[in-house]
Amino acid sequence: MNGTVYVTRRAHFSASHRLFDPSFSDERNAEIFGGCSNPNGHGHNYTIEVTVAGPPDPATGFVVDLKRVKQVLQERFLAFVDHRNLNVDVPFLRGVNPTTENIAVAAWRQLAPHIPAGTLHSVRIFETENNFVEYKGE
Amino acid sequence: MNGTVYVTRRAHFSASHRLFDPSFSDERNAEIFGGCSNPNGHGHNYTIEVTVAGPPDPATGFVVDLKRVKQVLQERFLAFVDHRNLNVDVPFLRGVNPTTENIAVAAWRQLAPHIPAGTLHSVRIFETENNFVEYKGE
Amino acid sequence: MNGTVYVTRRAHFSASHRLFDPSFSDERNAEIFGGCSNPNGHGHNYTIEVTVAGPPDPATGFVVDLKRVKQVLQERFLAFVDHRNLNVDVPFLRGVNPTTENIAVAAWRQLAPHIPAGTLHSVRIFETENNFVEYKGE
Amino acid sequence: MNGTVYVTRRAHFSASHRLFDPSFSDERNAEIFGGCSNPNGHGHNYTIEVTVAGPPDPATGFVVDLKRVKQVLQERFLAFVDHRNLNVDVPFLRGVNPTTENIAVAAWRQLAPHIPAGTLHSVRIFETENNFVEYKGE
Amino acid sequence: MNGTVYVTRRAHFSASHRLFDPSFSDERNAEIFGGCSNPNGHGHNYTIEVTVAGPPDPATGFVVDLKRVKQVLQERFLAFVDHRNLNVDVPFLRGVNPTTENIAVAAWRQLAPHIPAGTLHSVRIFETENNFVEYKGE
Amino acid sequence: MNGTVYVTRRAHFSASHRLFDPSFSDERNAEIFGGCSNPNGHGHNYTIEVTVAGPPDPATGFVVDLKRVKQVLQERFLAFVDHRNLNVDVPFLRGVNPTTENIAVAAWRQLAPHIPAGTLHSVRIFETENNFVEYKGE
Numbered sequence: 032m033n034g035t036v037y038v039t040r041r042a043h044f045s046a047s048h049r050l051f052d053p054s055f056s057d058e059r060n061a062e063i064f065g066g067c068s069n070p071n072g073h074g075h076n077y078t079i080e081v082t083v084a085g086p087p088d089p090a091t092g093f094v095v096d097l098k099r100v101k102q103v104l105q106e107r108f109l110a111f112v113d114h115r116n117l118n119v120d121v122p123f124l125r126g127v128n129p130t131t132e133n134i135a136v137a138a139w140r141q142l143a144p145h146i147p148a149g150t151l152h153s154v155r156i157f158e159t160e161n162n163f164v165e166y167k168g169e
Numbered sequence: 170m171n172g173t174v175y176v177t178r179r180a181h182f183s184a185s186h187r188l189f190d191p192s193f194s195d196e197r198n199a200e201i202f203g204g205c206s207n208p209n210g211h212g213h214n215y216t217i218e219v220t221v222a223g224p225p226d227p228a229t230g231f232v233v234d235l236k237r238v239k240q241v242l243q244e245r246f247l248a249f250v251d252h253r254n255l256n257v258d259v260p261f262l263r264g265v266n267p268t269t270e271n272i273a274v275a276a277w278r279q280l281a282p283h284i285p286a287g288t289l290h291s292v293r294i295f296e297t298e299n300n301f302v303e304y305k306g307e
Numbered sequence: 308m309n310g311t312v313y314v315t316r317r318a319h320f321s322a323s324h325r326l327f328d329p330s331f332s333d334e335r336n337a338e339i340f341g342g343c344s345n346p347n348g349h350g351h352n353y354t355i356e357v358t359v360a361g362p363p364d365p366a367t368g369f370v371v372d373l374k375r376v377k378q379v380l381q382e383r384f385l386a387f388v389d390h391r392n393l394n395v396d397v398p399f400l401r402g403v404n405p406t407t408e409n410i411a412v413a414a415w416r417q418l419a420p421h422i423p424a425g426t427l428h429s430v431r432i433f434e435t436e437n438n439f440v441e442y443k444g445e
Numbered sequence: 446m447n448g449t450v451y452v453t454r455r456a457h458f459s460a461s462h463r464l465f466d467p468s469f470s471d472e473r474n475a476e477i478f479g480g481c482s483n484p485n486g487h488g489h490n491y492t493i494e495v496t497v498a499g500p501p502d503p504a505t506g507f508v509v510d511l512k513r514v515k516q517v518l519q520e521r522f523l524a525f526v527d528h529r530n531l532n533v534d535v536p537f538l539r540g541v542n543p544t545t546e547n548i549a550v551a552a553w554r555q556l557a558p559h560i561p562a563g564t565l566h567s568v569r570i571f572e573t574e575n576n577f578v579e580y581k582g583e
Numbered sequence: 584m585n586g587t588v589y590v591t592r593r594a595h596f597s598a599s600h601r602l603f604d605p606s607f608s609d610e611r612n613a614e615i616f617g618g619c620s621n622p623n624g625h626g627h628n629y630t631i632e633v634t635v636a637g638p639p640d641p642a643t644g645f646v647v648d649l650k651r652v653k654q655v656l657q658e659r660f661l662a663f664v665d666h667r668n669l670n671v672d673v674p675f676l677r678g679v680n681p682t683t684e685n686i687a688v689a690a691w692r693q694l695a696p697h698i699p700a701g702t703l704h705s706v707r708i709f710e711t712e713n714n715f716v717e718y719k720g721e
Numbered sequence: 722m723n724g725t726v727y728v729t730r731r732a733h734f735s736a737s738h739r740l741f742d743p744s745f746s747d748e749r750n751a752e753i754f755g756g757c758s759n760p761n762g763h764g765h766n767y768t769i770e771v772t773v774a775g776p777p778d779p780a781t782g783f784v785v786d787l788k789r790v791k792q793v794l795q796e797r798f799l800a801f802v803d804h805r806n807l808n809v810d811v812p813f814l815r816g817v818n819p820t821t822e823n824i825a826v827a828a829w830r831q832l833a834p835h836i837p838a839g840t841l842h843s844v845r846i847f848e849t850e851n852n853f854v855e856y857k858g859e
Contacts, residue, residue: 035583036546041575045711047599047626047668052228063229065236071668074599074626076711090466091477092544097576098479114618114625116599130230132174159597159628161179162235169173183435185323185350185392190504201505203512204390211390212323212350214435252342252349254323268506270450297321297352300511303451311859312822317851328642339643341650366742367753368820373852374755406644408588437593438649445587459849461737461764461806480804487804488737488764490849528756528763530737573735573766604780615781617788682782684726714787717727 037152038094039082042104044113047074048129072116078157079108079138083150095147103145108138131158135166143168175290176232177220180242182251185212186267210254216295217246217276221288233285241283246276269296273304281306313428314370315358318380320389323350324405348392354433355384355414359426371423379421384414407434411442419444451566452508453496456518458527461488462543486530492571493522493552497564509561517559522552545572549580557582589704590646591634594656596665599626600681624668630709631660631690635702647699655697660690683710687718695720727842728784729772732794734803737764738819762806768847769798769828773840785837793835798828821848825856833858 050067051060060068067073081104085094111121117129123141127133135156143151157163188205189198198206205211219242223232249259255267261279265271273294281289295301326343327336336344343349357380361370387397393405399417403409411432419427433439464481465474474482481487495518499508525535531543537555541547549570557565571577602619603612612620619625633656637646663673669681675693679685687708695703709715740757741750750758757763771794775784801811807819813831817823825846833841847853 034550034580036549037579038546039577039579041577043711045625045627047624050230063231063234066666069666069668069672071671072599072624072626073597073666073668074624075597076628087544087546087550092464092542092547093477094546094578096477114621116621116623116625119623120621128230130225132176132225132232133230135174136172136225159595163177163179164232165175165177166172181435183349183351185348188506201510207390207392207396209392209395210323210348210350211321211392212348213321214350214352252345254345254347254349257347258345266506268501270452270501270508271506273450274448274501297319299455301453301455302508303453304448307449310826310856312825313855313857314822315853315855317853326644339648363820363822363826368740368818368823369753370822370854372753404644406639408590408639408646409644411588412586412639439591439593440646441589441591442586443589457849459763459765461762483804483806483810485806485809486737486762486764487735487806488762489735490764490766528759530759530761530763533761534759573733602782615783615786680782682777684728684777684784685782687726688724688777713731715729715731716784717729718724719727721725 034086035084036087036094037082037084038097039080040097040100040104041078041080042101042109044077044079044109045074046077046112046115046117047072048117049073050128050130052128072118075158077112077134078155078163079104080153080155080157081138081142082152082155083146084152085147085150095150100146103142107141107145111141131156131162131164132166135164139166139168172224173222174225174232175220175222176235177218178235178238178242179216179218180239180247182215182217182247183212184215184250184253184255185210186255187211188266188268190266210256213296215250215272216293216301217242218291218293218295219276219280220290220293221284222290223285223288233288238284241280245279245283249279269294269300269302270304273302277304277306310362311360312363312370313358313360314373315356316373316376316380317354317356318377318385320353320355320385321350322353322388322391322393323348324393325349326404326406328404348394351434353388353410354431354439355380356429356431356433357414357418358428358431359422360428361423361426371426376422379418383417383421387417407432407438407440408442411440415442415444448500449498450501450508451496451498452511453494454511454514454518455492455494456515456523458491458493458523459488460491460526460529460531461486462531463487464542464544466542486532489572491526491548492569492577493518494567494569494571495552495556496566496568497560498566499561499564509564514560517556521555521559525555545570545576545578546580549578553580553582586638587636588639588646589634589636590649591632592649592652592656593630593632594653594661596629596631596661597626598629598664598667598669599624600669601625602680602682604680624670627710629664629686630707630715631656632705632707632709633690633694634704634707635698636704637699637702647702652698655694659693659697663693683708683714683716684718687716691718691720724776725774726777726784727772727774728787729770730787730790730794731768731770732791732799734767734769734799735764736767736802736805736807737762738807739763740818740820742818762808765848767802767824768845768853769794770843770845770847771828771832772842772845773836774842775837775840785840790836793832797831797835801831821846821852821854822856825854829856829858 050064187210188202326340464478601624602616739762740754
């Protein structure tokens with residue numbers, strides 16, 4: 032069988048963060064980021080969904096080796112963020128305000144170089160069931 | 170960071186409705202709408218997902234001020250439909266058969282004028298876990 | 308194998324209702340029942356969970372024939388409430404304010420006579436994901 | 446109302462399968478398919494989501510008669526796979542390694558001829574909450 | 584209608600925490616608490632379920648005024664923990680290692696004095712979908 | 722803090738099975754077990770919830786070392802059933818009709834000897850979202 036199939040792998044991580052811009056006044060941080068700028072932080076059970084796309088291999092019936100995607104997701108992203116403080120513990124988020132938007136873009140940049148060229152289609156991050164973002168590398 | 174990020178806000182409302190066309194016979198309404206045309210109505214816990222799209226603001230890391238989206242969603246849509254009868258209580262559904270399709274299009278029209286121009290990407294309405302629709306304004 | 312095992316069957320129904328007491332003033336109904344007393348009603352996707360308990364039959368490995376529980380649940384409860392208005396369409400709720408509490412007790416009374424004696428353990432009704440009740444016949 | 450609305454119907458089926466290629470050695474099957482190539486099989490509660498797209502009919506407010514989509518989904522797909530072994534019981538999967546990718550493409554081919562021309566938009570299959578695929582017929 | 588009905592209200596909060604005992608060595612904290620003792624903390628989307636029990640009031644059909652339970656839950660618990668750091672921001676957790684067990688017991692103590700006497704039945708706290716605890720005041 | 726706290730750990734496994742009694746005729750197996758007696762089997766994504774109960778340790782705030790419970794659950798149960806055929810691959814289910822009831826009792830017997838004495842409170846097995854059982858060792 033041929034044609035493009037989109038394959039998604041979903042995983043979870045638990046992390047803390049604080050939304051704020053160090054160049055803003057406390058008042059402005061509170062106004063823009065609300066409770067999310069609590070000085071001592073807060074946290075979430077995040078969900079990440081990584082989608083790759085391409086034609087299934089006729090021999091295996093797989094678009095990609097999903098074990099490889101899981102390994103890349105674990106080694107290049109989850110190992111850095113799970114049970115961590117996103118403001119201080121994560122090299123690839125240094126100097127970045129850890130909004131869900133910025134986490135999704137950073138995840139894409141961590142994963143794309145290690146996934147078969149041209150197959151990474153989107154990264155979705157759920158901060159809660161009610162707030163989530165998607166980035167497609169465009 | 171730049172590029173387009175899709176940001177979704179999810180909310181819930183509980184409402185009753187009856188599907189029928191007053192110009193149809195009772196038999197035809199029953200045939201087309203089945204149990205959904207029960208004369209005294211029935212109801213659902215609806216879920217709405219509103220997606221906006223654009224580049225994250227470099228200063229805040231936000232595509233839009235999600236507090237504003239929540240406020241628009243509350244004031245322009247949820248306040249009219251939550252704990253209401255969609256056939257008789259909702260000005261913007263007057264004369265409209267409240268199918269999930271029609272509710273999604275109506276929600277788009279209620280929200281679009283109050284969300285930053287060009288950023289509203291889609292509205293999804295779940296009538297149940299097993300039935301849902303999406304409208305992208307096209 | 309012996310010992311007591313609790314077996315639960317879960318199902319869904321969509322219904323409308325209005326919470327109010329006809330002997331109360333409109334003001335008192337609004338005060339007690341809030342948005343739930345909207346005169347034209349509202350609705351929910353309800354979930355019901357029926358639990359039976361007993362020792363598994365050594366021959367079949369079943370506590371009860373769950374096909375029988377499904378049939379009783381369908382014929383004695385779901386057929387009366389699914390896609391209905393709980394205030395006016397349901398004989399066994401006539402004169403009853405359809406709070407989740409009262410629906411659970413009514414469901415127990417509908418089901419108990421038709422389930423093997425002594426095995427009905429509890430009935431749970433979820434009005435939403437965030438509001439649910441349980442009744443154990445005591 | 447006009448414009449394109451995407452309407453999705455979701456359903457479930459429980460099936461067993463074994464991932465392997467009969468032309469591979471046992472070692473190669475184990476290497477590629479891991480635990481999924483257990484000789485006696487394993488199984489899943491699969492979820493299928495079928496999306497059709499088009500303008501809502503002005504008279505009914507429906508994109509398509511969803512009762513028809515449910516019937517096609519039942520008769521052309523679920524009746525063949527629910528409570529079955531995907532390797533041996535399903536005519537339209539004969540000779541196909543039942544990866545989620547291949548099941549999604551096969552489901553599209555089963556459904557498309559029986560759904561109003563041009564309206565089938567996508568088929569999604571969830572093998573678990575954490576692994577799912579989408580096929581859009583392209 | 585009489586008999587005991589159990590009524591549950593569910594809510595969410597997002598918080599950060601670090602599990603550790605200041606009297607333990609770093610090694611012992613790491614051994615006992617694993618990744619949960621990351622010095623800069625991590626976080627969760629917690630869910631709390633509060634169950635009250637009693638006979639439904641014959642006039643209202645309510646076991647308790649659930650609006651009152653929601654208000655107590657908000658004012659006595661959620662207002663202190665949502666978008667907070669459980670190790671440093673919460674007066675009633677001062678000096679307490681914020682395990683899920685200890686949070687549940689603390690929640691009970693916060694709520695019980697403000698809920699009608701004898702009706703509080705249990706408090707459940709979900710740290711993730713896969714880890715949760717229940718406390719019944721015994 | 723003292724008092725009894727119930728702590729639950731949830732995990733998943735994917736397995737195939739066929740419900741039948743080899744001493745029954747094919748007709749009787751079909752009549753009692755319906756689609757579940759398909760000769761080539763079918764399968765499920767099962768969920769298991771293991772609950773232990775006791776007073777939290779004053780030093781750690783833990784009822785038990787949940788890492789130990791996870792390890793026992795993995796080594797004594799999941800390692801035998803995940804990605805397996807429950808009728809033929811599992812030593813502790815040999816000769817047992819793999820109904821959800823029987824799987825729960827077997828899981829209890831596998832786990833109880835390796836969990837701190839007297840703390841195992843219940844085992845719940847979900848075959849699907851709509852069918853689940855609980856066993857408390859009584």
